[in-house]
Amino acid sequence: MQPRLNIIWLGIILLVGLFSLLYLWFTLFPGQVLPDALKYFSAEQVDQGRKYSRAQQLLFISSFLVQTIFLLWMVFGGRAAALSRWCQKLSGGNYLGSILLFFLALWILLRFINLPFTLYGSYFLQHHWGFSTQNMGAWWIDYLKSAGLDLILSAIGVVLLFWSMNRWSSTWWLACAAFISVWMIVQSFLWPVVVSPLFNRFVPVDNPEISAIVHELSQKAQIPVEQVLVMDASRRTTKANAYFTGLGHTKRIVLYDTLLNNYPTDAVKAAVAHEMAHWRQGHIIKGLTLSIIGSFVIWGLLFILLRLTLPTPMPYPPHTWAIILLFFLLISFASSPLQNSFSRNMEEEADRVAVKLTGDAPAAIRLQIVLSTKNLSDLSPPTFIQWFSYSHPPALTRINLIQQYSKP
Template identity: 50%
Template sequence: MNLIKLSKIWLLLVGIALAFSALYLYYTLYPGKVSPEAFKYFTPAEIDKSREYHRTSRLIYISSFLSTSLFLLWFTLGSGAIKLSRFTEKISSGRYYISAVLFFIFFWLMLNALSLPFALYSHIIDVKWGFSIQNMTSWWQDYLKSSLLEIAISGASTLLFFYAINRWRNWWWVAAWIFLSIMLFVQNLIWPYLIAPLFNKFTPVEDPSILQMVEDISKNAGIHIDNVQVMDASRRTTQANAYFYGIGKNNKIVLYDTLLKKYPQDEIKAVIAHEAAHWKENHVLKSLLLGSVSIFIALFLLHQLLKTTITWPYGKNLPIAALAVVYLFAFLISFDASPLQNYISRQMERQADILSVSYLHDKNSAIKLQVDLSKKDLLDVDPPSFIEWFSYTHPSTLHRIQTIQAAKILSQK
């Protein structure tokens, strides 16, 4: 007995995923030539080194995706999901929601057992290249904390999903969209206070020179930046980064301590200007609104698939094995929609790069920052066009430099 009937939508989702996977693998193995412009900033040895690192990282990523996809297809299209649901129904004595939770736990363990070797190997690669300084004990502690959070949140979501779909068979997806959209905003509000501190320590910036930079950028950007923190990233990594987070009064800029330790003052100021641009343009709020729209579309498609491809007698509860269908759909749609999601992200980053130049009144420090980041963090300065289009949340280094060079410097007031 099969759980689902194949439909055009399933064939389309799988076909797009296979096409993207094949192209991703091809351009990972055969990335092509680097633009001559890249050699203005980087030596051939630096470019070759970064390409070697990214070749390995990309192979790990696509191998993990393909292995999980094949398992989900086999488990869902074959008899695996039905057999597991019968087993959980038996040990739960037919109690529907207990069986659903047990199904989720066993299924979650299978998926994590499959992805764990890839996550572990990725960590080993980062250690080898000098990016991660975590020992295995620390890595396992982080992994277990993340797993416990995931299983708790996903387990609760599983119960809510089955409750909603059995109570409101035709409109559950609308209720789910409203709930998930609210949770998207709630998560954004509570993450800095409840979740992030489980993994890192955050302290207010106290360095007078950094505070002066923040004041200068605030004035130039026409905003009041009053929340800049330092994160102890050096506990785990040698790589530098920063990010903007929050909405409204919850806004804050977080700087990695590795950035403050390893980069000169003018480049740190360029980072602050970039994050201030995200603040000025409300990019987090815009991302959350777009995320809500994406959830609406995805849930509507999932509703149509469940309604048309699962044998589900009216008046009865949704088969528990359908949870595997939900995971398969979510996994494929997330992968297939990556180019659109990443395109939007790159446009926001491009806007932030342009605005940062006007806040700095200087292009050189912004270009220096991109060059130094690429050299120290082994960024692929000129990846294959498909790889950038498909998987890059930020423009490539070369494209960022070109954007900064073309940006206009506004006159100082």
């Protein structure tokens, strides 16, 4: 059963192709540095940030294009259908067995294809720029943990997906969207306490000064902050960061130990205030709500597309999984500007609320300057790259906005 190329596929592929060309063009030719950037950063810092960002962006777009071309070749070049028939034969006609064999074969192929990009980007590149503190053995342990978790969860998901597709021929997409929605909520509860500890150690903040800062800010924000944890980020990187995660009793603010150890107290306070602002403004709930709405739209589009792509879909053959993977890869890339736009808006709101909580705009600005310098951020990214791929506003934008927020 050879998949058919149709007008919807062509539209998605053309859009992705256009975005890819623009992304590659502005990565290679980022344009002039904004004059305002040189008010806060040296020419050398700007240059270093651009070089590091360019390397990361080239890795990202290269990895994406290689995976996309491979899956297009598999799906529309007949290779996926041939592999599907081989899996059916090898499984002795057992439907579930052929599904799992096809899933495993494609999972291994994609892992193999993407491994050079992952290894270079997260190990060699990070060592070259002085960020990584891991040795090769520790990197492989992390990689195998992540791959094993992905394999188990994905295999379970594939079995449930094909079961629902064949059981509810007209409404399976609603069931899948509902299941994914529930999974996103459950994951938000469980990820901080089940998955994250597999990779890092988390301990409560034991610095009395930081504890006092958290207590002060939580009173101002009028929110009960039960957990502020320190993560042993230094076992992998010299980069500093902080984040807010979880729902209900698993809500917590997590600070990198590199932030606490290498940054002044007022900068740490600004970082805590920013994460607390996410909490106060309900950004995780808002993000989940938008994701759930998007999930129903995307699964509905997939349902329509599969009906047009497979001539006689019932029961869905094993290579349907390759079509689904290709669809989600392309849609995730094409919808990046929309997803990142929502994220940037929430980050700007968190910056605004954080400045109100601390009353210390200069500290928030210093935090942005030091973070951007030490993490080698692109200090003058092209407008298209910002629009397409930035989940946070660039440093200069944040600094200018923080200055505006501090004005009476």
